[in-house]
Every structure is written in structure tokens, then in C-alpha cells.
Amino acid sequence: MSTVPHLKYEQHYADGKARRQHCSRARQAECSLAPQRDVVALVESSSQGRVPALAPLRYARMRASPFAFFRGTAMIQAADLAAGPDSGLRLQICGDAHLMNYGFFASPERQLVFDINDFDETHPAPWEWDVKRLAVSLALACRGRGFGDTAARDTVLRLASTYRRRLQAFSQMSQLDLWYCRVGFDQLLSRATDENMRQQLQKVADKARGQTQERLLPKMTDSEDGALRLRDNPPVIFHLDDHDGPLAACDDWLGADSLAKVQGMLDHYIGTLKEDRRELLQRFRLVDAAFKVVGVGSVGTRCLVLLLQDDYDQPLFLQLKEARASVLEPFTQLCVHGNQGKRVVFGQRLMQATSDLFLGWTRSADDRHFYVRQLRDMKAAPALETFANADELASYGQACAWTLARAHAKSGGCAAEIAGYLGQSDKFDLALADYALAYADQVEKDYALFDAAIRSGRLPCAASPR
Structure with a gap:
């Protein structure tokens, strides 16, 4: 890290500071709402193009709590943020940086890292939109755990302070040092002052290390006549040729040639990889494919899990996840990548410290776009209910803020400008806390x-979410 301020750094810092004339830090507290805002209509519109039979499951998962509803409605906050003030500094952002979209996963070198792990909505947009989505999710999590608004405000203040201080430090690093920088498990553990938090981090890390391809095999497959087949668990996992399944009324993947269609998608995907990884993938053969329902906001989008095996019958599980247009696109700029899956891959590679070895993209015969990654390769994150007190939740929020600051510094190349805008005082921190609690109130009203x-029957809902 540089210790002597550079003339260019000072200029960039001053440029960021000057942006306060356009949007003061105090204005970041404004809780603006989109014009002609109809929450239920927005939810209904977000279901267009999804598998209709899975809408009741999606709504059931969103109905679990205001926090779950918030997770499933990134498009609502995006519209509201676009109606409010911003600093004018745009870069590649996550687009859905809520608390549960962070976690552990394996680097290609098999080291456990902590980072953002969901980029479905990644797109160029104001950097503070990510920070605000994270802050609101933290406030809602505090309320959901019964910790109260005083604790919620304190956790957001700690998050904001961490983001500001980390961003300031990252802004003074060389571009290469920043590119190589990552937040590892050992770093997080060494900075956890609370013993309970240390134990929780260790527990999650142990779980992550157990999420290997070999250990997935007995959990997800059965042997039929000496051949492996993915295990059906409807409506969460089911085969594409299930004529009684959710796809029966709406999808052209049905039929005896469904695996051949998936093979075509796989072939296109392999062509998007670097040559050495392309060579590696060609040593595996496709054995089976099934539809897999994932997440909260993604329920109803097409998502497949593929089982591949090498010549020694060792497994590789891949996930093909549908990539729709980012919820940020209507308020910023059109996608420039020609494939929404490529957009996701580009944003993920740009923002993450290290990315999945098999990250790539493809399209289906009906021109749906997908991105591809390994399934559960040492991936794990703490469940919300495991946070015993507000201090543990605040510490986790600070870890998320740390990695978000690194991601923004890496993706935009304008860390000095953001640092100049944020400054050394807590003015932005206080504004963010005001915004987070006010918007959390709005989320609860929307919920x-x-x-x-x-309850009126306008939106269908499954009896119990799975």
C-alpha cells in the first residue's frame, strides 16, 4: 500500500469531495419512492417469463418475513433508489448486495475466501445503491431477530464506518495490489473479537469445506441399473421429462431429447471458457440434468443442475442458472454484453477477488440466457437465525461491508473519488442509518x-415453502 499521497490521488479525492455539491452526504438519508408505485403490480410483473406453476412457491418463500420479501423484490428498491439522489459516481455494482448474498467459497487454489456470491443483478449503477441495499437488509435482519431499532441503527452505523474506512484504505492501493487483494477466512477469524462469533465463523467454514463434489454425490444421486441419476425431490428438484412436473404446461425442454438440448447448451458454454478450462471440461461427459429451484428471488427462473463424470466416474456438478435483464437496467443503461449470462459473468469476475474456475455462459434453443458455475463448491453462509445477538449480526455486517468496499474499489477504478465523497467524518454513516431505518419501515408496509x-387470492401462495 502506498504511504505517500500521489498528485493524481489528491486530484481524484478532490473530485469526489466536490460531488457533495451535487448531492450532499446528508441527502443520502432521503427515502425517495418511485412515482406511481404499485407494489403488488411490481411483484406480478416480476413473475412474467418465469415458470407459472412455481409462482405459489416463490410467493410462499417471500411471505416468510419482511426480510424474505425484501430479498425477493430487488426491483422495488431499484426503482425507489433511482427516484432519489446519488453521488453521480457509477461503476459495476452487485445490484442485490443484501446480507445473505455474501459467504464463503473456494478459490481455484482451494483456499476459503469470503466475498459476494450472487451477481444476478450486476450492472453499472451508483455505488451507494449497493451500500443502501446492504444497510436496509441489516436493519430488517435486526428487527426480524427481535433486537430492536436501537440495535439496528448501531449495526448500520458500524457497517457504514467499516465501508468508509476500508474504502479509504483501498483507494490508496496500487491497481495490481487491489486486484490481488482478497478477504480470506483466516483474516476474518483473526478480527473476530467475540468468541461466539469466532465459533460461528469456524462452524460455517467447516460446513463450506464439506461442500465438495464428492460429498454431494450421495446426497443428490441414486444408482439405477448401474448408472447415476439425479434424485428427484419435487417441486425443488425434478427431471425435465416429468410430464406431471411444473414445466409440463410451459416449456419446450420436455420430451425424449431433453438431454440432447442440454448438451447443446453445454457445448456452447464450453466455448466461452479459457482454453485450459475448455480442455478440462471436455474430459467430462454429461450424465443427467434436472430442474432445480433456488433461492427466493430466483424461484421460477429456469435453473438446471447437471451431473457430469470423467472416465473414472468422478463427479462434477454444474449449475445453469437463467440470467434475465438486471433490475437496474431500466434506470441506468442497456446491457452491452449481448447475453445476460455474459453480463453476470463479467460483473462477477470484475467484482470478486477470485471466481469459480468453471464460470461461463450459454443460451438455450429458445434464446434464454444462462450463466454456469459449479454447484456448492465449498459454498456456505451463516443462517440469519444463528446470530444470537445484535453484536454478532453487526460483526457479520462489517465483514460484508469490508468485502463490498473491496469489490467497489476493484470494479470501478474510482475508489479515490468515492473516498473523497465519503470523507473522514461520520456524516455519511449517520445519513445511511437514517435511510436504512426509514426504508425498512417502507419494506414492512410493502410486505x-x-x-x-x-390473503385476498390475488397472488397464489403455496401452503408451505420448501
Whole structure:
């Protein structure tokens, strides 16, 4: 890290500071709402193009709590943020940087790292949109765990302070040092002052290390006549040729040639990889494919899990996940990548410290776009209910803020400008806390409207989410 301020750094820092004239840090507290805002209509519109039979499951998962509803409605906050002030500094952002989209996963060198792990909505946009989504999710999590608004405000203040201080430090690093920088498990563990938090981090890390391809095999497959087949668990996992499944009324993947269609997608995907990884993938053969329902906001989008094996019958599980247009696109700029899966891959590679060895993209015969990655390769994150107190949750929020600051510094090349805008005082921190609590109030109101639409029968809802 540089210890002597450079003339260019000072200029960039001053440029960022000057942006306060356009949007003061105090204005970041404004909780603006999109014009002609209809929450239920927005939820309904977000279901267009998804598998209709899975809408009740999606709504059931969103109905679990205001926090779950918030996870499934990134498009609502995106519209609201676009209606409010911003610093004018745009870069590649995550687009859905809520608390549960961070976690551990393996680097190609098999080291356990902590980073953002979901980039479905990644797109160029104001950097503070990510920070605000993370802050609101933290406030909602505090409320959901019963810690109260005083604790919620304190956790957001700690998050904001961490982001600001880390961004300041990253802004003074060389571009190569920044590119190589990562947040590892050992770093997080060494900075955890609370013993309970240390134990929780260790528990999650142990779980992550157990999420290997070999250990997935007995959990997800059965042997039929000497051949492996993915195990059905409807409506969460089911085969494409299941004529009684959710795809029966809407999808052209049905039929005896469904695996051949998947092979075509796989061939296109392999062509997007670097030559050495292409060579590696060609040593595996496709054995089986099934539809897999994932997440909260992604329920109803097409997502496949593929089972491949090498000549020694060792497994490789890949996930093909549908990539739709980012919820940020209507408020910023059109996608420039020609394939929404490529957009996701580009954003992920740009923002993450290290990315999945098999990250790539493809398209289906009906021109749906997908990105591809390994399934559960040493991936794990703490569940919300495991945080015993507000201090543990605040510490986790600070870890997320740390890695978000690194991601923004790496992706935009304008860390000095953001640092100049944020400054050394806590003005932005206080504004963010005000915004987070005010918008958390709005999310709870929106959730009530969503719940009423379910109770009235306007929105279908499964009896119990799975």
C-alpha cells in the first residue's frame, strides 16, 4: 500500500469531495419512492417469463418475513433508489448486495475466501445503491431477530464506518495490489473479537469445506441399473421429462431429447471458457440434468443442475442458472454484453477477488440466457437465525461491508473519488442509518400489501415453502 499521497490521488479525492455539491452526504438519508408505485403490480410483473406453476412457491418463500420479501423484490428498491439522489459516481455494482448474498467459497487454489456470491443483478449503477441495499437488509435482519431499532441503527452505523474506512484504505492501493487483494477466512477469524462469533465463523467454514463434489454425490444421486441419476425431490428438484412436473404446461425442454438440448447448451458454454478450462471440461461427459429451484428471488427462473463424470466416474456438478435483464437496467443503461449470462459473468469476475474456475455462459434453443458455475463448491453462509445477538449480526455486517468496499474499489477504478465523497467524518454513516431505518419501515408496509394480496387470492401462495 502506498504511504505517500500521489498528485493524481489528491486530484481524484478532490473530485469526489466536490460531488457533495451535487448531492450532499446528508441527502443520502432521503427515502425517495418511485412515482406511481404499485407494489403488488411490481411483484406480478416480476413473475412474467418465469415458470407459472412455481409462482405459489416463490410467493410462499417471500411471505416468510419482511426480510424474505425484501430479498425477493430487488426491483422495488431499484426503482425507489433511482427516484432519489446519488453521488453521480457509477461503476459495476452487485445490484442485490443484501446480507445473505455474501459467504464463503473456494478459490481455484482451494483456499476459503469470503466475498459476494450472487451477481444476478450486476450492472453499472451508483455505488451507494449497493451500500443502501446492504444497510436496509441489516436493519430488517435486526428487527426480524427481535433486537430492536436501537440495535439496528448501531449495526448500520458500524457497517457504514467499516465501508468508509476500508474504502479509504483501498483507494490508496496500487491497481495490481487491489486486484490481488482478497478477504480470506483466516483474516476474518483473526478480527473476530467475540468468541461466539469466532465459533460461528469456524462452524460455517467447516460446513463450506464439506461442500465438495464428492460429498454431494450421495446426497443428490441414486444408482439405477448401474448408472447415476439425479434424485428427484419435487417441486425443488425434478427431471425435465416429468410430464406431471411444473414445466409440463410451459416449456419446450420436455420430451425424449431433453438431454440432447442440454448438451447443446453445454457445448456452447464450453466455448466461452479459457482454453485450459475448455480442455478440462471436455474430459467430462454429461450424465443427467434436472430442474432445480433456488433461492427466493430466483424461484421460477429456469435453473438446471447437471451431473457430469470423467472416465473414472468422478463427479462434477454444474449449475445453469437463467440470467434475465438486471433490475437496474431500466434506470441506468442497456446491457452491452449481448447475453445476460455474459453480463453476470463479467460483473462477477470484475467484482470478486477470485471466481469459480468453471464460470461461463450459454443460451438455450429458445434464446434464454444462462450463466454456469459449479454447484456448492465449498459454498456456505451463516443462517440469519444463528446470530444470537445484535453484536454478532453487526460483526457479520462489517465483514460484508469490508468485502463490498473491496469489490467497489476493484470494479470501478474510482475508489479515490468515492473516498473523497465519503470523507473522514461520520456524516455519511449517520445519513445511511437514517435511510436504512426509514426504508425498512417502507419494506414492512410493502410486505403488508403483499400479504394482503395473498390473503385476498390475488397472488397464489403455496401452503408451505420448501
